[in-house]
Amino acid sequence: xxxxxxxxxxxxxxxxxxxxxxxxxxxxxxxxxxxxxxxxxxxxxxxxxxxxxxxxxxxxxxxxxxxxxxxxxxxxxxxxxxxxxxxxxxxxxxxxxxxxxxxxxxxxxxxxxxxxxxxxxxxxxxxxxxxxxxxxxxxxxxxxxxxxxxxxxxxxxxxxxxxxxxxxxxxxxxxxxxxxxxxxxxxxxxxxxxxxxxxxxxxxxxxxxxxxxxxxxxxxxxxxxxxxxx
Numbered sequence: 001x002x003x004x005x006x007x008x009x010x011x012x013x014x015x016x017x018x019x020x021x022x023x024x025x026x027x028x029x030x031x032x033x034x035x036x037x038x039x040x041x042x043x044x045x046x047x048x049x050x051x052x053x054x055x056x057x058x059x060x061x062x063x064x065x066x067x068x069x070x071x072x073x074x075x076x077x078x079x080x081x082x083x084x085x086x087x088x089x090x091x092x093x094x095x096x097x098x099x100x101x102x103x104x105x106x107x108x109x110x111x112x113x114x115x116x117x118x119x120x121x122x123x124x125x126x127x128x129x130x131x132x133x134x135x136x137x138x139x140x141x142x143x144x145x146x147x148x149x150x151x152x153x154x155x156x157x158x159x160x161x162x163x164x165x166x167x168x169x170x171x172x173x174x175x176x177x178x179x180x181x182x183x184x185x186x187x188x189x190x191x192x193x194x195x196x197x198x199x200x201x202x203x204x205x206x207x208x209x210x211x212x213x214x215x216x217x218x219x220x221x222x223x224x225x226x227x228x229x230x
Contacts, residue, residue, distance in 0.1 A: 029090060036091055040077025043070050072098070083107065085114035092122045096129065103132045192220075 010018045047055045047070075059065040075098035080087035086097060086107070097107055106128050113120060149157060196204060208216075 036073060036094060037077045037080045037087060040073035040075070041081075044074045044077060047074070075099070079107065083111035083114075085111055088114070089120070090122070093120070093125055096122060096125055102129055103136065106132050 010022060013021060043059075046058070050058060055070075056067045059067060059070050072095050076094040079094065079098040086094070089097070096102065097110060106125070109128060110120060110125055149160065152160070193204075
């Protein structure tokens with residue numbers, strides 16, 4: 001479960017302290033970003049020159065670093081080298097965009113938005129990643145279904161197409177019926193409350209909160225019938 005980090009409230013600080021704190025925060029962020037990219041580029045350079053299988057041993061001996069951690073640094077550096085504006089993002093954003101599971105189309109989209117001057121936080125990028133992954137999963141599911149259907153006999157495909165058409169028709173009818181009921185409910189509510197006195201509104205709200213909707217409908221119909229409305 002992710003934790004939402006609240007923005008720091010600088011307004012509680014004295015003006016001079018606020019200015020210094022904001023300035024230092026910007027400097028630290030820039031230093032951290034630059035260090036990630038520089039370290040990643042340096043690691044990539046060494047990795048390409050060491051004999052096969054030696055890179056992990058070198059990392060552990062020199063930095064007590066795992067190969068996985070080094071891959072994060074190198075991926076971030078490669079990403080910043082490909083998309084210049086991305087280099088200005090924070091550490092968590094860099095790592096998220098550089099992850100092997102992040103679709104390339106998301107990186108291109110983020111880079112384009114940054115070029116336009118948009119400000120993106122990690123939650124914005126994470127939402128883009130989730131949306132694209134969902135779309136890709138749906139496209140894959142549809143492709144797999146189409147492939148399975150293509151292997152069926154013509155008779156089976158026709159039968160399934162007829163069943164699908166019937167199901168879609170039932171869903172449309174159900175949706176239309178629900179829409180009609182919703183519009184009818186709105187119209188009835190407007191009509192019934194049109195002449196409610198202001199002093200009775202609170203009492204009516206309280207009563208509606210305690211009553212059963214089905215029983216209320218029946219009683220309203222009975223009373224309207226008694227008055228000769230129907």
